[in-house]
Every structure is written in structure tokens, then in C-alpha cells.
Amino acid sequence: MCRWMAYSGSPIPIDALLYRPKHSLIDQSQHSELGAEPTNGDGFGIGWYPVEPLDNQSPGRFRGTGPAWSNSNLQDLAQHIRSALFFAHVRATSGTAVQESNCHPFRHDRWLWMHNGSIRDFAQLKRDLLLEVDPALYPEIEGTTDSEAMFFLALTYGLRDDPVAAVERMVGFVEATAARHGVKDPVQMTVATTEGERTWAFRYSSTGQSRTLFYSTDVNDLKALHPDVAVLRMLSDEARLVVSEPLGVMPDAFNEVPESSYSIIHRGQDEMSAFNPR
Amino acid sequence: MCRWMAYSGSPIPIDALLYRPKHSLIDQSQHSELGAEPTNGDGFGIGWYPVEPLDNQSPGRFRGTGPAWSNSNLQDLAQHIRSALFFAHVRATSGTAVQESNCHPFRHDRWLWMHNGSIRDFAQLKRDLLLEVDPALYPEIEGTTDSEAMFFLALTYGLRDDPVAAVERMVGFVEATAARHGVKDPVQMTVATTEGERTWAFRYSSTGQSRTLFYSTDVNDLKALHPDVAVLRMLSDEARLVVSEPLGVMPDAFNEVPESSYSIIHRGQDEMSAFNPR
Amino acid sequence: MCRWMAYSGSPIPIDALLYRPKHSLIDQSQHSELGAEPTNGDGFGIGWYPVEPLDNQSPGRFRGTGPAWSNSNLQDLAQHIRSALFFAHVRATSGTAVQESNCHPFRHDRWLWMHNGSIRDFAQLKRDLLLEVDPALYPEIEGTTDSEAMFFLALTYGLRDDPVAAVERMVGFVEATAARHGVKDPVQMTVATTEGERTWAFRYSSTGQSRTLFYSTDVNDLKALHPDVAVLRMLSDEARLVVSEPLGVMPDAFNEVPESSYSIIHRGQDEMSAFNPR
């Protein structure tokens, strides 16, 4: 449905990873190899934490409704903005409108959220799902996607305090609601979320056949193996990437995130555990 | 907040009324004289019933997010589409996102709906208002505006069977909901709706100080008074216009719709009555 | 580079051919099978002659910069506009900006023009090509593409009086200019142009390996062969389609336009001849 990329490490210009690698996310927007379809041309977005942070620590965001591959503003911004933690997403709509408010990453205070996948029969379930959202958060829903509904359910369940538990409860609620409506296997997702320090990446689907997700291996090993790859020299030792599909520069640079699991990335320390909807 | 125009009569190219009059709706998009502000540049839309109708009788629609005054597609379409009943709207957002799904006219089956005004503190009331929408209609809400919420509430209350009663119940419900939340004087509206045959135009506000609304007087009288005005010669005797502010070609061509009233226009027969929220 | 379709025949809703066939132009915008690449998502356009023509006989036009496949305005207009002669085009840029003024069909007075292909090293040749354009026409060039430059050169060479000769001179001039700059094999093109009555379709490339082009066979034969295909029943006997690639409803419905040739379509009379650049 979509493709995404989450980076954390030393500050780099966003385009170093978004554009320059051979099978970059921009290339994936037109020629995805592992996605549900090759084209992800229904909008895009980047979210980033400035190197010199603002008082409120909120991340910057730029979204657009056309294809990423031909957007000259995106290319320009990616070349001129440096960040130590950024998200990027290219969208293939599963039916909801192509408009900026439906483009990832979604944002709330210091948090970013992006998603690949869908909730099956979302139109049918939407009303019950949104009713569960904390009424204090409800007015901040800006778009009409299943992805944003998942974000606001996770916020409702305490994303800011315990992200893993909140996402597990969110998925549990979606699955229970779907069951009530007779909708089978409702959840298909890879999700990334961050508050600017740590990144949580989830891979899960009700059927146990989730969209692909990969994380980068140790940068030091890669540097030794590929002394000729320019982009590697920009990365600090603790740099990490989580991606829907490998960037294609280094076939050995990425490992698959296992089915039904999540990963926490923080300053080069990675933690991986089983994901269990509640 | 917005400006709009509703036409019914003989088939004419849309631009005859949308562009050619001196103080046309396009001129009002940049230089409104009676609106809450001079600029209505946050999107636009036209809805029309084709001269040779399709099987499903649904109206055509074209909406855009930029200003109407510089949109060459709008101008082109207005010149090349003829219709005997069309709506046109230019938007000044009262806060919700500038995106096509928030542009008027809204559409459901054969019905069109457009609105000038707002629901005060809509963000605060939104959840309760949308909860009242018929769950079968709920998934068809595409945008995030108060105007579309009013449309779906009216549909819930039977717009297709008894438009006046449905709009009166809708306003009554909004006012009751607002009262529960401690929001005073919530409704400010002029609304037009049609199913392709008749047009209903409403002027109402909780404070009794509604946005302006005008209807055109008998075209025969106008033709006699203004034999030199080209656009008049295109109009059949039963042609009628309802507008947020007069088009400025003929100062005597428009009468104000009284406060708290509605009008039904059908083949040159106009009916005007008091509007009473239920 | 692009895909296009030109229809003439009985008046039909544009969507009957633009959307409903299995491998319609909209499908080709995402999944082209015979084009230079599968995705044609860098803008689109339709041009049509109204059933009840305006005084100036100019065709209507609607263009947009995003992908055709997700544009709800395009779908809406195609469903609600009927025409007896229309062009439709989906674009894959060969480098020039994604903006409406670069989208096909181009228009001058009563004429439409659309193109698939490119002029090699156009940036290098552009100045000399535009210098050749009639200074009286020069100010009307709105975009920056090779396709529009070809149109204005053809207009300069008398497109409105003798379309075939004008296009042959245009190609001859481009090839001569390219030769002066040391650019080999500069022209790759399929082109359609019309004044609202006749349609001229050209297939040519300097290398003799032109992009594909097909024309529909006799509708009567098709109706007999495919009594079950709904769209055929809407078409009059003289209806004709010229397309970059077959629509996929009827494998036997399309014949390839031969290399280096052109076709003139007029009320069911087709004429095909060799194309010779001058």
C-alpha cells in the first residue's frame, strides 16, 4: 500500500538517504519491488527533528499530494534540511482521498506516526473506531484514513507513556471491533512512531502475513565491507534505518524484522520483542 | 466566510453568470462587498445538472483548492458546460483545512448542498454532531467541515423527503447540542440545496443577524428595464438566481431574502416562508 | 513517455472510453504495457468539442498535474460531459516541469494537439526551435515542453491550412536543426491534432522505431463480434478511436498504424498515407 523509511543517527541531509541510494524510497515510489503494487504515487511526507531544536521540540513536516518522484520542492528540502532523526513515507491509497491531511507522517505534539497497510473494511468500522478515541483528542483528527485512526487510538491508549502497550491495545481493539462487525483479519500493518529520541517499529497482521520490514545492521560492519559507498561515510556508528524494503545499495545491510514483532531503536541500541495485540 | 450562487432556468453556459456579470461570483472571490471579509480564496466548486441527463441523474461537480479567480480550468469548464440548474461556491475557510473534500457544493446521490457561515466552536461540538449522523450515511462523509456535517445531519433527518423539516431539525439539533456544551448562538448560515428540480434556499442564524442572501426578481421585468444587458437575453422567463450578494449588473434585479426564512424555487414559481428550527 | 486516445463518432460520455474499458487510458496511466515505462503519472488532460457548440467553436479543456488515476475531478467531468470528438492524454515527463501548462492537449483557437515521444536534447535545441516560431504566435506559448514547441512550429508552417504538410515541415525543421547541433535521431513522436471535424494522427521517428499507435477497426464488425460489450452499443457506425495502445476490451478491435505514416479520420472515412519530413 505504501513504503516508508525511518532514520536515526548522526545529522545528515535528508536526501543522502531519501534520494541518493540506488533503490531509494523515491525510486520505490515508482518501482517498489516488495510492496502490494509497484507505484506509490498518491502523496508523500517527511517529518524531521531539527538539529537545533525549537522550544516545543515539535518535529517539522512537509507533505504533498502528487507523486514524490516528480516533486521538486521535496527534492530541494531534502537537500537543504539536515536531521538526526527523520521519517519519510510514500503513499498508495487504499481508497481514501488523496489530500495532504491523509499523508503520513501524522503528528501530535512531539510524536510522529506512519503506517503501511490497512484496516480491512475501514469504512464500515470507522464510526466505532473513532467513537473510542478520547473526546479531547477527537477534534485534532484532520484526515480520513485508517492510518490516522490507528494513531489516535494509540494516543488514546497511552502511546506517550508506553508505546508498545498502546499499540498492542489499539490492534486488539481494532480486531475486536472487526469481529463484532463480522470482518475477518482486519489489520495489516507496519508502523513507525517516535518522540524524537527513540523509534518504535511494529510489524503485524491479523493473518500473520505482514508487509515486509527491514532494519539496517551495524554501520561499522558495513563501512568495513563497503569502503566505497559514499553515504556510509556520513553515518555515525549508531545510525539505524528501518525500511519497508532495502535501499539496494548493500544487499547485506538489511535484516528482515520478524513477523509479529516490534523493535525499539535508541542511540545504536536495538531491542526486538514479540508483538501481542491485547 | 463564503459566497455562493444558485441558478435555475433555461440552459446557459455557466460562465454567463459565473464570470461575465460585473460583480460576478468570481469577482466576489477577490472583492466581496457584503461578506465577512473581502477575500474568498480558499477553494471553490461548481455543481451542475447536465442538459441531457445521465441515467442516475447525479449532478456533475468540479472543485479546487486554490482561488477561483486564477483557476483556468474553472474558467474553461464554465465556458464549455451548459446547464439549466447549477450551484457555484467560493470559500473562505473558518479554520478547517483547504482541501477539495472541504469544498462546496457537497453531493449525495442527486442532491447538492452549499453553505455560507459556520457553526461556532465546531471542533468542540463535532463529535456529538457526527454521532447523530445515520451510521449508514456516516462512511460517506469525506471532509472535515461544519458545512458537510450540517448536510449529513439534514440527510439523516429526511432531507430527501421533506427538505424544510429536515433543515429545521438539523438546526434545532445543532442549537441544542451547542447549548449542552455552553456554546452560545452556534448557527450562522445561508444554505442552498437541490435535487435537480427545485432549489431550497435558507437564511438563518441563532442571533437573528444572518449573512446576506438575495434572490432575483422576475426576468421579464428586468428584460424590459435593461434591454442592453446581454446576459438577460439568454435567460428564460422563469430563470431565477439566489446569491450571497447581488451580481452588480442591475441594482434593481435582486431582493433580500428576509431574516429567518426560506425560499423554494421551481420553474419560475417562488415560495417564501418563515424558518423555525425544531 | 505518454499515452493518449482520440475519439470521434456519436456523442458519448467521455468516461465510456476513458474509464470503463478494461485497459482504459486511466489504467494505462498506472500500468502501460507498450509504453516506454509503465507509469504515466505526471499530469493529464482532456480536450473536447461540446455537443451544442459555442459561437467560437473552441474546444473545452481540463488539465491537471497529479496522476489521472486518483483525480476525482477528472472522473466526475468524464462522467458528466458528452462529446462527439475528444482527446485524452496521460503524461510521463521526459524532464520538463510537472505543471498544467505542460499538459496535453495543447490548444490554439479551434485546434487541439497532443504528443507522445520527445525531441532528443531539447534543452540544447530549444532556443533555435522557438526562434523559428512566428513572432505573432510566440507570445501564446504557455509551457516549456518539446511537444508544445512542435505544435507552434506546425502552426507556423500552416497547420490550419494543410496539416500534413505543416507537420512534415515541422519534423523536417527539427531534424535539420538537430543535425546542425550534432544531435542524432532527434524526433520520436505519435501526434494527434484536430479542428473539431477531422482528426490527423501521425506516427514517426527519426530512427524508424516509433512509439506504438493503433486505430480501431469498423465498429459494425465489432458489434457483430462482441454483442456483449456494452460500450460498443453506444458507438455509431462511423465511430473511430486512435490510441497509443489498445484498450483491451477487444483484442481484434485495433490495428497498428504503420511506421512513418499518418491517418486522417473524418466521419467514418479513414485515409492512411506515408509521412515524409520535408
Place this chain on the structure above:
Amino acid sequence: MCRWMAYSGSPIPIDALLYRPKHSLIDQSQHSELGAEPTNGDGFGIGWYPVEPLDNQSPGRFRGTGPAWSNSNLQDLAQHIRSALFFAHVRATSGTAVQESNCHPFRHDRWLWMHNGSIRDFAQLKRDLLLEVDPALYPEIEGTTDSEAMFFLALTYGLRDDPVAAVERMVGFVEATAARHGVKDPVQMTVATTEGERTWAFRYSSTGQSRTLFYSTDVNDLKALHPDVAVLRMLSDEARLVVSEPLGVMPDAFNEVPESSYSIIHRGQDEMSAFNPR
């Protein structure tokens, strides 16, 4: 026609000057007081030099075609990008298309250029003006405006070596070309250009009645006078602003640039001289 702002000084978030002042450029986009019309809603752009410069020293740029006042991406970027030298521009078209390639600032290598005003009868003069552009630069013209033509003429005349002489020659050439075509008083302009270190600001018109232009007075004086104005505390002593109209925070903060003159701003050193077309 347009409104613009040029800042140089200590690094600040762009929104500190673009959004926060009472009569900011964003406010001027909807409510200009000194411009040719109140609304400047036909596109916008910002150009900035990153605090930590890239190898090629090129400035970043973000442009859009809708009104600045409702563009959430612009607001987001302005909040999250810091710069010690940036340009901002809101556009009111004098006739050329509303598209990103026509939005200011224009860019070439390290240079930015923005303009308020117009060349009278530009469509008539355009061909002769563009013919004068260095053929090596000609392919890089991306849009269709008089403003960009002025930039490329100035580049042709040596903008990068001697900006004042180049702009004087450019204006002289436009005036001579206009005279040949019988067009009187062709030039109306305020222009700003920079290479990232110094900013040149020009005020000139053929009639001697130029659009307004103002520069800020010494920040130290202002800080003493207005200890309560928050934005002033962010500015270093050498900070300077050049604006189409004063920002409205401090009536005494801006002086008018005299008719037919130019100013060079560099690290708090300002130089003002007479402008003489050659």
C-alpha cells in the same frame, strides 16, 4: 503586484519574521496596504541559506501556487528552518500563469532573485528580451514571467561579477527594447538579489513612481525603543530587513528606499546609491 521581504543577520527561525509580526508578509498576502491591490494570493516562495552550508552553497527553496495565508507546509517549514539570510515573496500575477515555475525567488547557482512590479506589454516584448539571454543560460529558464526574464538578462550582463552594473544594463536593455516596440514606461520594479553574503535591493521605474520599498533601521536603536517586542531580542546588531511594506510592529523601524536607488546590505554595513539604467 507582489510583496517581498529580505532578511540578513543572526540565524532565526523564518517564521519569526514571516508570520509573527503584526503586519507580516503573510498578512500582506491577504491585506496589503501599500501594494497595487490588497490580495497577493497567486503563489509564494521562500529561499534561504542553511546555517550549516552544503558543499555547493546553493540556497534552499520552497514554492507553492496557492495563497501563502492558508499553506500549512509553508507555516511548518518557516517554524522549523533557521537561516541567517532568507528571501520571502507573495505573488499577485500580472497575467502569467499561476504555477511554481513562475513563483519567486528564482535561483541560479548560489543566487536568488525576486521582483515586485512588471514589464509593461511583456507578451509583446518577450521574444526580443529572451533572444538577448546568453544561449548557454537560455535552457535554464523554467517559467514564463517577466521577472525571470529580468533575472536571466541580469545574469547575461554579469550579475555574478558586478550586480549593480548588470541590473542597470538589464533595465537599460528593457527600456531600449520597449522603445523600439513603441511601449512607453516599460519598467516597474523593486528587486532583491543575493549570493548568500550580500543583498542588493533596487527600486526603480521608468516613470519615476516606483512601488514602495523600505529598509529597517539600526536594530540597537530599536531594541532600546521597544524592549517589549519579542522578535527584536532574536536579532543580532547587524540584522537588516528590506521589505515592500513595513511589518507594522514598529512604525519607526523602517525608512523608505529613495526613488531610483539601490542598497547593498552586508553584515550591518549598508550602502545606498543612485540607480542609473545603462
